[in-house]
Amino acid sequence: MVLSVENVTKSFAGADGATPVLRGVDLQMQAGETLALTGESGSGKSTLLHLVGGLDVVDSGVIRVNGQDITEMDDTARAALRRSEVGVVFQQFNLIPSLTVAANIAFQARLSGRHDPTQVAALAKALGLTPHLEKYPEAISGGQQQRVAIARTLAARPRLVLADEPTGNLDEATAAEVLDQMLALVTETGAALMVVTHSQAVADRMSRHVHLSQGRLA
Numbered sequence: 739m740v741l742s743v744e745n746v747t748k749s750f751a752g753a754d755g756a757t758p759v760l761r762g763v764d765l766q767m768q769a770g771e772t773l774a775l776t777g778e779s780g781s782g783k784s785t786l787l788h789l790v791g792g793l794d795v796v797d798s799g800v801i802r803v804n805g806q807d808i809t810e811m812d813d814t815a816r817a818a819l820r821r822s823e824v825g826v827v828f829q830q831f832n833l834i835p836s837l838t839v840a841a842n843i844a845f846q847a848r849l850s851g852r853h854d855p856t857q858v859a860a861l862a863k864a865l866g867l868t869p870h871l872e873k874y875p876e877a878i879s880g881g882q883q884q885r886v887a888i889a890r891t892l893a894a895r896p897r898l899v900l901a902d903e904p905t906g907n908l909d910e911a912t913a914a915e916v917l918d919q920m921l922a923l924v925t926e927t928g929a930a931l932m933v934v935t936h937s938q939a940v941a942d943r944m945s946r947h948v949h950l951s952q953g954r955l956a
């Protein structure tokens with residue numbers, strides 16, 4: 739089991755007390771599975787993604803990544819697991835402006851000790867980035883930057899890939915193409931992929947679909 743979420747709750751403090759966002763979420767993912775997570779705006783999709791990615795902590799419940807309980811870990815251990823096992827593609831690409839496209843793609847893989855120049859070249863080719871490898875992020879389009887962010891995540895070969903609207907900034911045709919490549923690359927590495935999306939077209943491409951409503955998954 740790559741991911742196991744058991745009875746997870748999370749509230750945020752607001753002006754009129756704590757607002758529960760997740761009220762007991764259960765979810766399991768196996769290696770090779772692809773999952774679409776949908777739900778209305780504000781339903782808590784990003785919150786769940788952040789908890790699973792170890793970027794925020796649960797109020798109660800258990801999250802296991804590759805069998806390891808991240809809710810019991812301290813910040814250092816959680817950060818180490820995130821570096822080695824979990825890859826996150828955010829809506830904002832968070833590229834490093836002072837590094838070339840090639841160095842941005844290699845960045846995460848270097849951190850997790852899995853840098854392989856041949857793989858960077860292969861990912862760049864698969865995502866149509868080869869002509870841009872020596873450019874800096876400011877000199878490429880938003881859609882190209884998004885593909886660099888995807889390549890950077892996959893280059894580190896995480897067991898679990900979490901993506902928040904990974905093709906949200908791309909036109910329909912490019913989005914479909916990038917999604918195809920992402921699915922192929924994830925399948926190739928045997929990782930599990932969770933995609934938060936508002937797009938039915940994206941959800942339809944995943945092997946499973948769960949919907950977040952009233953703080954629970956259905």
Ligand SMILES: Nc1ncnc2c1ncn2[C@@H]1O[C@H](COP(=O)(O)OP(=O)(O)OP(=O)(O)O)[C@@H](O)[C@H]1O
Pocket residue numbers: 750751759777778779780781782783784785786
């Ligand atoms: N750090 C925070 N502090 C306070 N409230 C928060 C915080 N993060 C999220 N929330 C609240 O939790 C709820 C769920 O937010 P979240 O971003 O997870 O929703 P979402 O389903 O991802 O929405 P969208 O589809 O619009 O991105 C919202 O009401 C939001 O205002």
